[in-house]
Amino acid sequence: MEVVFLTFILVLSVFLGFELISKVPATLHTPLMSGANAISGITLAGAFLSAGIGLENSQMAAYLGTVAVALATINVVGGYLVTDRMLAMFKSKKGGTK
Numbered sequence: 001m002e003v004v005f006l007t008f009i010l011v012l013s014v015f016l017g018f019e020l021i022s023k024v025p026a027t028l029h030t031p032l033m034s035g036a037n038a039i040s041g042i043t044l045a046g047a048f049l050s051a052g053i054g055l056e057n058s059q060m061a062a063y064l065g066t067v068a069v070a071l072a073t074i075n076v077v078g079g080y081l082v083t084d085r086m087l088a089m090f091k092s093k094k095g096g097t098k
Helices: 002-022 026-057 059-088
Strands: none
Touching: 026 059
């Protein structure tokens, strides 16, 4: 029964996420990405916690925690790079001509 419940939650979250993101206007994508990057930072903190607890319990948990830290770090850094690039598109160009 637990698998059915978890699958339902996953399908519902995918559908809800798709519906929310598809309705966001283009002008709000950059602030929305910045908020998502902050959430990814929280995920990174959880991955650090998971890796630390894994050292005490089992070696497999430590390996999975280390992989979680690596993937969360890639997600955070990549998100900030994309956000920075998007914000650079809105900066005025120096040099005068259109």
